[in-house]
Amino acid sequence: MSQNDFADWMRQIQQRTEAALGNALPDASLAPTQLHAAMRYAVLGGGKRVRPLLVHAAGEIAEAPAERLDHAACAVELIHAYSLVHDDMPCMDDDILRRGKPTVHVEYDEATALLVGDALQTLAFQVLADEAAGIDTAGQVAMIRLLAGASGSRGMAGGQAIDLAAVGKQLSREELEFMHIHKTGALIRASVLLGAHAGTPVAADELRRLDHFAKLVGLLFQVVDDILDAEADTATLGKTAGKDADHDKPTYVSLLGLGDAKRLAQEMLADAHQALAPLGDRAARLRALADYIVYRSF
Numbered sequence: 001m002s003q004n005d006f007a008d009w010m011r012q013i014q015q016r017t018e019a020a021l022g023n024a025l026p027d028a029s030l031a032p033t034q035l036h037a038a039m040r041y042a043v044l045g046g047g048k049r050v051r052p053l054l055v056h057a058a059g060e061i062a063e064a065p066a067e068r069l070d071h072a073a074c075a076v077e078l079i080h081a082y083s084l085v086h087d088d089m090p091c092m093d094d095d096i097l098r099r100g101k102p103t104v105h106v107e108y109d110e111a112t113a114l115l116v117g118d119a120l121q122t123l124a125f126q127v128l129a130d131e132a133a134g135i136d137t138a139g140q141v142a143m144i145r146l147l148a149g150a151s152g153s154r155g156m157a158g159g160q161a162i163d164l165a166a167v168g169k170q171l172s173r174e175e176l177e178f179m180h181i182h183k184t185g186a187l188i189r190a191s192v193l194l195g196a197h198a199g200t201p202v203a204a205d206e207l208r209r210l211d212h213f214a215k216l217v218g219l220l221f222q223v224v225d226d227i228l229d230a231e232a233d234t235a236t237l238g239k240t241a242g243k244d245a246d247h248d249k250p251t252y253v254s255l256l257g258l259g260d261a262k263r264l265a266q267e268m269l270a271d272a273h274q275a276l277a278p279l280g281d282r283a284a285r286l287r288a289l290a291d292y293i294v295y296r297s298f
C-alpha cells in the first residue's frame with residue numbers, strides 16, 4: 001500500500017465518520033437547541049479521528065461491513081469527544097483551546113459543557129444499540145460491554161482520576177504506564193477490538209495479536225502525545241502546548257527525558273509491527289496507522 005493510497009483511505013474514513021456523527025447527533029434546531037448546538041460544536045469539524053480509523057482498519061481484518069463499522073466508529077468517537085469536553089473544564093485540566101477552537105465551556109458555559117459530555121456519552125451507547133447497526137443482539141451487547149468497560153472507572157475515567165491525583169507527584173515508570181493504559185490506552189484498545197468484533201469471528205491467535213497491538217498502540221499514542229506537548233507549538237497542536245510541564249504533570253518526557261522518550265516510541269512501534277507480522281497484508285492499514293500515530297504532528 002502506497003503512502004497516497006493510505007492518505008486517500010484516511011480521508012475517506014474521516015469523511016464517512018464525519019457524516020455518521022452528523023447523522024447521529026440531534027439537529028441543532030431541536031429543543032433543547034443550545035445543548036444540541038454545543039454537542040455538534042464539540043464533535044464535528046475537527047479531530048484526527050484516530051479511533052474511528054482504528055475501528056475501520058481492524059474491521060477489515062474481520063471483513064466487517066463498512067456501515068456496521070460506522071456505528072462502532074461513531075460510538076467510540078462520541079466517548080472520546082465527551083472525555084475531551086470534560087477534561088477541558090475548570091475542575092479538571094482547565095483549558096481554553098481544543099481542536100483549534102475555544103473549548104465548550106468557554107464557547108458556551110460550564111453547565112452546558114457538563115451536559116454535553118453526559119449526553120455524548122449516552123448517545124454513544126444509543127448508537128451501538130441502534131437496530132440499523134446491522135449486528136445481532138448478542139454482538140451488540142458484547143460491543144456495548146466492551147466500550148462501557150473501556151470508558152468507566154476500570155478504564156478511561158479511572159485513568160483520569162489517577163492523572164488528577166498525580167499532579168505534582170513523581171511517578172515510577174510502572175505507575176505512569178498504569179495511568180496511561182487506562183486514561184488513553186483503554187479507548188484506543190477498545191477501538192481495535194470493536195472493529196475486530198464487528199465482522200466474522202477472527203481466529204483466537206489473530207485476536208490475541210490484535211489485542212497486543214492495540215495495547216501497544218494505546219500506550220504509544222500517549223508517549224507521542226507527551227513528546228508533542230513538550231516540542232510542538234500551540235498553533236500546530238490546536239490545544240495549549242507545554243501544559244504538562246507548566247502543571248508539573250508526570251509524563252514520559254519528564255520521567256525519561258526527550259531522547260529516551262523518542263527511543264521508547266520507536267521501540268514500541270517496532271513491537272507493534274512485529275505483533276501484526278503474521279497477519280500480512282490484511283493488517284497493512286493497522287500498521288500504517290501505528291506509523292501515523294508516531295509521526296503525526298498534532
Ligand code: GRG
Pocket residue numbers: 046047048049050080082083084086087099156157160183184222225298
Ligand atoms: C474526563 C472521564 C474523562 C476522561 C478524560 C482522554 C482524556 C481523559 C483526556 C484528554 C486529555 C489528553 C490530552 C489526553 C492525552 C491523550 C489524548 C487522548 C489526546 C487527545 O486525543 P487526540 O489527539 O485528539 O486523538 P483529536 O482532537 O485528534 O481527536
